[in-house]
Amino acid sequence: DAMVIQNPRYQVTQFGKPVTLSCSQTLNHNVMYWYQQKSSQAPKLLFHYYDKDFNNEADTPDNFQSRRPNTSFCFLDIRSPGLGDAAMYLCATSRDRSPQETQYFGPGTRLLVL
Amino acid sequence: KQEVTQIPAALSVPEGENLVLNCSFTDSAIYNLQWFRQDPGKGLTSLLLIQSSQREQTSGRLNASLDKSSGRSTLYIAASQPGDSATYLCAVKAERSGAGSYQLTFGKGTKLSVIP
Numbered sequence: 001d002a003m004v005i006q007n008p009r010y011q012v013t014q015f016g017k018p019v020t021l022s023c024s025q026t027l028n029h030n031v032m033y034w035y036q037q038k039s040s041q042a043p044k045l046l047f048h049y050y051d052k053d054f055n056n057e058a059d060t061p062d063n064f065q066s067r068r069p070n071t072s073f074c075f076l077d078i079r080s081p082g083l084g085d086a087a088m089y090l091c092a093t094s095r096d097r098s099p100q101e102t103q104y105f106g107p108g109t110r111l112l113v114l
Numbered sequence: 115k116q117e118v119t120q121i122p123a124a125l126s127v128p129e130g131e132n133l134v135l136n137c138s139f140t141d142s143a144i145y146n147l148q149w150f151r152q153d154p155g156k157g158l159t160s161l162l163l164i165q166s167s168q169r170e171q172t173s174g175r176l177n178a179s180l181d182k183s184s185g186r187s188t189l190y191i192a193a194s195q196p197g198d199s200a201t202y203l204c205a206v207k208a209e210r211s212g213a214g215s216y217q218l219t220f221g222k223g224t225k226l227s228v229i230p
Binding site: 004006040041042043044045055088090092097098099100102103104105106107108110 | 118123145146148150155156157158159160163165203207209215216217218219220221222223
C-alpha cells in the first residue's frame, strides 16, 4: 500500500548530540512536511518542501534543519538537541499545495532527549 | 493569527453513549476543516474533511458539522465503543496571508475514553 513511513519509531539521543529522523513516501507526492508535537499540544509545522524548494516557518529554531535528497525521502536534522526538543515528530505529504489536497501523515517518531 | 480551540480537553463516557466533541477557530476565512484521530504514540488518521461550502460530512458513526460564520465545528460520535478511545484533533486549512499557500492549524485535541 502507498504510505508515509517514518523511521525509527522511537529515538533516544543525548543532550547536544546530533540526531536525524527519516521519512519516506511511496505516494510520489510533491510536498513533504515536518511537524513537531509536544505532549498534549497541537502539531506545529516546522517546515515543508515543495519539490526541492525548502520553506521554513518563521519561528522554527535554527537548530532544526531538513534535507530532501529525492522525491521519496525527507530528513529532519536536529543539530544540538535540548531537553525541550523531546516530542513526537510527524511527517506528512500532499500531492501539491493546492487547498483541496489532503495531507497524509506518517506514524511519527517519538524523540527522547537524555 | 488563526487559533483553534478544542473543548473539553478530556472526556470519559460509558460505552454506547452518543457524544459531541467541539472545535472553535478564530478566523472564519478557512478553506476546509478536518477531524483527525490519534492513538497513543501514533500518527494522525484523517476521519472527515468538510469544505468551507459544506455544512456536514458523515462517515459511519461519525458526523462532523461546520458553522463557518460562527467559527465552530462539532464531531458527533454515535453509540460509542471502547475502540473509539483516542485523541481527536481538528485542524483548519487557511491561506497564509499574502503567501498563496495554505496551512493547517491544529487544536490540541480532546482525549476520549470510552469505558466498557
